[in-house]
Amino acid sequence: MANVDTGSLGYRGIFKRIGEDPEAIDAYHASELARALKELYLEEGKAAFLEALRALPEDRLGEVLLELPEHIKDEALEELSVQKLSEAVDELDSDDAADLMQDIEELDEEKEQKILSKLDEEDVREIENLKSYEEDQAGSLMQTELFAAQLDERIADAIERLRKLRKEDGLENVHQVFLVDNFGFLVGAMPLEEVITFDFDKTFRDYLSEQHKLVPSVKATDSIDDVVKIFEDYDLVVLPVTDEKGKLIGRITYDDIVDVIEERATDQIYKMAGVDEETEEERDIAVITKKRAVWLGINLVTAILASLVIGLFDETIKAYVALAVLMPIVASMGGNAGTQSLTVMVRQLALGEIGWNEAKGAIGREVAVSLFNGLIFAVVMGVIALLWFHDPKLGLVIALAMVINLIFAGFFGAMIPLALKRLGIDPAIASSVLLTTVTDVVGFFAFLGLAKVILL
Structure with a gap:
């Protein structure tokens, strides 16, 4: 396959070249053609996209369809004829053919059956066999072509x-x-x-x-x-x-x-942010808004909980206004330290590198790291508070609060994913919300509670 600079050609240049010389399509990988078609769809609309898609030879169409983003691929599968799709499926390896037929089945079962009726019986048996495996089984990735x-x-x-x-x-x-x-x-x-x-x-x-x-x-x-x-x-x-x-x-x-691996990494990133890939591929703003609003609502509840803790010490804050200035620092440092532990633990759990038997050592390690970091930044922040507000006691308060919050952050950053995994819950889904609640509540309570005892 020739090495073609698709970036400099742009999608118009690619389709112009193919139009002038149909054999030039062999110079492009399926992913390159899919990117060009996506640009065409976004720039010139669905009609131009479908016209270019229908012009693709059947021996390239199937692999290009599989490379398209889900929402664009779905539109293509709805619009392409049964004959065109059956010829495209026939050209694919068994695993890719099964994947494409699965996509078609999810959109239109009647259309899927019409396509299957045009395929060889042996191909149909292979596709049905591969589709029979669960998504998390090796057979779902298998192709029957081998030597x-x-x-x-x-x-x-x-x-x-x-x-x-x-x-x-x-x-x-x-x-x-x-x-x-x-x-x-x-x-x-x-x-x-x-x-x-x-x-x-x-x-x-x-x-x-x-x-x-x-x-x-x-x-x-x-x-x-x-x-x-x-x-x-x-x-x-x-x-x-x-x-x-x-x-x-x-x-x-x-x-x-x-x-x-790419799908799982994407899934983990989305879940830790409280969104999911399927929703984000939706074009309907209302659907996306509703899905995100659920997690934002949960986050609002946890934020109110942290605010209630602050409210317990309103008299302390009124008496010592500097506390309001320094308070976010303690919570922020705890949140970041906890996220570090959380990210490491979720990744290790996802890759199967750690189990419940290794939990004690993992938790101890994260707590130790957080403790050492807490001591380092406690000294740094204590000195900064002393120079800023000229009050040694205030420096001591924020230093102690920093150590306490980072220890809790390390412990719960490691403990929460392990506990969720033990309960059969995906650690990536709820870990970040729970951790934020812990670090905010502990951070504010430790800082303001110590301030009330030491400063007043």
Whole structure:
């Protein structure tokens, strides 16, 4: 594929070039075409977007559709004809075909059935089989296209078969030869770069070593979490998938795992901010406003709680106005320190790097870090308060309050995600709201309570 500067061409330049030379489309990756179509949609409207989309050849249309943002893709799937979509689906790998058919089913089940009726029976069986797996199962990421060889097959015959698969079936991303016995059970795998150095007149069994048998694999019903962990631990580009008995039935490629990791990272970021990706892709302002308002309402309740704590010490603040100036500093430092602990803990829980057994050590570590930071910034803030207001007692109050709040921030920043996880609640959803409540309440109470005791 040629290296084309799509940024300098812009979407008009891309479609002009393709219009002048239809074969020029081969110079662009599906993601590049999808970006150009998105710009066209935003700049010139739906009609121009659909016209360009319909002009795409069927062997590129499906992969481009999968790269489009959800709300634009949905409009495209609604408008494109059954014939056009069936031809696009037919050109896709099995995993991508299943994903696109799932999207179509969610929009229009009748249209999905019409498309399936135009596909080969074998393709329909594959799509239905892949769609039968749950979203969190390895089978939902699996593609059935792969290259496997029996142990007693001549290497020359296998290479010739691979050539035909590449030419006739468009088999792509072949990095390994999966080795199976006469019954189709997975035995091992050999890197293709290693196979091409062998004597082609010999069989795979002649070169089979213990190392080749150590190939990692997953069952189709295994968790996607396990799949991600294996890819990370073994630095894989492809992973074989077996049925419950160990027969080879498919493979998972690294591009799907990259998508999973990206989706999960996005989901975590959205949830920690009290929003979700599905809502943010809505075009209806009312829907987005309603969803965000729920979390803002919860935040308002916690803010009122913090204000009630401040109200308990209104006489103290009236008597010592400087407290009102310094008060936000204590809460802000506690909130930031707690967020650091919270972020680290949520990430480790999401990646499966920490469990309840390691909780005690993790909490202790975060408290210790917060304590040391609290002591450092207590001294700094104590000196600043002394120089600012010329009152040693005030410097002592804010220093002590800083230490207390940061210790609580570290403890609850680590404890809240662990507790939510233990209760079966996603730690990313409610952790930040609970933590803000704790750091505000503890910060204000410690600062104003110490002020009442020491200053008055």
